[in-house]
Amino acid sequence: MSIAQAPDAQERRALLFLITINGMGPKRLRRLLEHFGNAQRALNAPTAEWIEAGLPNNLASQPQRGDEARVRHMLDWLDAQPHHHLVLRGEPGFPPLLDTLPDAPAALFAIGDIRLMDEPQLAIVGSRTPTTGGIRHARAFAQHLARQGLVITSGLALGIDAAAHRGALSAPGPTIAVLGTGPDLVYPREHARLTDEIIDTGGLLLSEWPPGTPARKEHFPRRNRLISGLSEGVLVIEAGLQSGSLITARLAAEQGREVFAIPGSIHNPLSRGPHRLIREGAKLVETAQDILEELVPTLGARLHPPPTSRVPETSVSDDRDTAIRPPDPQHQQLLDLLGYDPRPADELIAASGLTPAEVSSILLMLELAGHVATLPGGLYVRTA
Numbered sequence: 001m002s003i004a005q006a007p008d009a010q011e012r013r014a015l016l017f018l019i020t021i022n023g024m025g026p027k028r029l030r031r032l033l034e035h036f037g038n039a040q041r042a043l044n045a046p047t048a049e050w051i052e053a054g055l056p057n058n059l060a061s062q063p064q065r066g067d068e069a070r071v072r073h074m075l076d077w078l079d080a081q082p083h084h085h086l087v088l089r090g091e092p093g094f095p096p097l098l099d100t101l102p103d104a105p106a107a108l109f110a111i112g113d114i115r116l117m118d119e120p121q122l123a124i125v126g127s128r129t130p131t132t133g134g135i136r137h138a139r140a141f142a143q144h145l146a147r148q149g150l151v152i153t154s155g156l157a158l159g160i161d162a163a164a165h166r167g168a169l170s171a172p173g174p175t176i177a178v179l180g181t182g183p184d185l186v187y188p189r190e191h192a193r194l195t196d197e198i199i200d201t202g203g204l205l206l207s208e209w210p211p212g213t214p215a216r217k218e219h220f221p222r223r224n225r226l227i228s229g230l231s232e233g234v235l236v237i238e239a240g241l242q243s244g245s246l247i248t249a250r251l252a253a254e255q256g257r258e259v260f261a262i263p264g265s266i267h268n269p270l271s272r273g274p275h276r277l278i279r280e281g282a283k284l285v286e287t288a289q290d291i292l293e294e295l296v297p298t299l300g301a302r303l304h305p306p307p308t309s310r311v312p313e314t315s316v317s318d319d320r321d322t323a324i325r326p327p328d329p330q331h332q333q334l335l336d337l338l339g340y341d342p343r344p345a346d347e348l349i350a351a352s353g354l355t356p357a358e359v360s361s362i363l364l365m366l367e368l369a370g371h372v373a374t375l376p377g378g379l380y381v382r383t384a
Contacts, residue, residue, distance in 0.1 A: 014039035017066025023059050026103045077211040085110040098229045105208035109183045112204035120299045121151045123227045125245040126160025126237040127270050132373035133383035134238035135163045142167030144288040149303035153231050160237050174203045180223040182213035224248040233258030239273030246273050260285045267342040268375050334362050342379035
């Protein structure tokens with residue numbers, strides 16, 4: 001939608017100027033708008049009134065409020081494609097769940113179907129360097145839950161985020177990617193094709209950062225509050241204790257959202273984050289049904305499964321070993337020796353009677369087939 005063609009074009013233009021001021025975060029902007037009533041009056045008010053509104057002197061006394069070139073770039077971007085959108089807080093279309101946050105953004109820049117922001121969403125987040133099993137869990141949970149009518153929301157990061165987006169697309173169902181850059185930039189670059197698929201299949205790219213804003217470290221914690229704030233709940237799949245996914249989960253709890261976590265092996269360092277969340281009160285999740293049991297009673301008729309969806313008889317996220325067993329007896333022997341706890345290769349060599357070369361070759365083939373994953377420390381674990 002072109003901002004220049006809107007009836008309140010001058011007000012929107014004034015708001016864009018305020019957004020481009022260095023140091024103007026969502027809380028300060030909200031304070032300014034509440035004090036003056038609208039963006040135009042705030043933009044034209046003298047320095048003393050900005051200070052009276054509670055803004056710091058260095059922000060209030062800037063000789064030029066806003067960046068003309070950046071505002072022009074935003075306007076050009078909005079005019080470039082009909083599926084480029086600017087959604088302002090207080091206008092129809094602004095996501096109601098996000099509107100309740102004390103630090104809700106004043107504006108959202110989007111590419112795609114903005115109606116998805118009003119649909120029930122589940123956020124799926126986790127490690128950027130997950131195990132093969134973690135990726136499989138993310139894809140399977142996302143696919144199954146998308147088939148039940150939940151929009152899958154994540155942050156487009158490597159690892160679990162990307163697997164969740166792809167799982168939703170395979171349902172098929174829409175997915176929302178919340179960005180730490182402007183909506184016109186792809187980060188990481190490896191996900192250029194994934195972003196195209198999200199848009200082409202009716203999904204949404206969403207950002208509070210104006211077009212042209214590059215990725216910066218400090219953007220991602222702010223992005224995480226939007227991921228949780230948009231969603232009915234957050235599912236964490238594999239995360240270290242210092243992971244940004246734990247930040248998202250804690251933000252979700254503070255925002256009154258449900259927090260879900262998939263447990264894992266005590267030997268996997270990526271299980272420590274979910275285990276801590278479970279100790280702190282997150283719901284332990286083994287199947288997608290565990291999530292639906294929490295969300296369906298409150299969402300009810302708001303869930304609209306895609307018309308082509310078919311719920312499988314067994315949950316796609318069931319941890320039981322439903323994979324086709326490898327036909328080779330030696331392959332099956334190693335799987336049986338592994339069980340479901342991680343083991344180092346030297347233990348498998350000693351227990352199996354096979355040579356180190358044979359065990360190494362079989363483990364590689366099992367990993368390529370998706371039956372085994374490697375963990376830090378030279379450990380191997382079954383994935384199904």
